[in-house]
Amino acid sequence: MKHAFIFPGQGSQFIGMGKNLYDEDEQAQLLFDKANEILGFSISDVMFFGTAEELKQTNVTQPAIFLHSVIAFKTLTTDKPDMVAGHSLGEFSALVANECLSFEDALKLVSIRAKAMQKACEVNPSTMAAVLALDDKRVEEICASITNEIVVAANYNCPGQIVISGSIKGIDEACKLLKEAGAKRTLILPVGGAFHSPLMQPAKEELTKAIEETAFKPPICPVYQNVVAKAVKDSTEIKANLISQLTGPVRWTQTVEQMIADGATRFTEAGPGKVLQGLVQKINKEVQVDGIG
Structure with missing residues (x-):
């Protein structure tokens, strides 16, 4: 019987997030104050009192979700x-939870990652779309059949829910073909760009340098990383997988299945919202699921 902690990614943010933590706990106040100092602006003000528009900016969203979760x-x-795992951005929160990264270093990396991704989105206008009720293999085949544009499977969220990522024209074409192939629904997502696709290559180059210069300690428990969907405890391997993650897929379904195979019986989502709790239940109804935040 193992207790797994899981950490959400972009999309779980909401206005007022984290205010309850700040109001009720002195340690939380200290961590928020430290974060404001590291980032050079009052992210706590944006989280607690900002507008949805302000919170939606990638360079704000990512540190905000990381802070709430950690x-x-x-x-x-x-x-x-x-054991720990995080969905995309959530992998950085997971690495603080298993003591591989310090709070300060992880926040700096998240901020660099967010700004680099925002920049990559501006260079290559691109998007993502959710595909419902179509076999993963079929989705992969259709993405591969579009050779004149970039389109890839980006997030394997749960059986029957996959997110594709790529150029705007490529995603439009893929959505049309996926519907013809029997997808129940395709839905363009309100995101800044094509995360977890080759279009994030410029951001990957920037993040690689920052990750290589950061100290990663041996973790106290394994992290199940997005790109390999298996337990990793070696710091060098953790770094490499974290770099690959920007242009590689989030294999969430496979990650959760592997955690269960390795003995996880309880999953606690730490952070805003309940997205991952819902996904875990769709992957396996037998395990216990709860949340904190």
């Missing part, structure tokens, strides 16, 4: 994780 984990539980 501070919830640090202040609302005394449980030590047996």
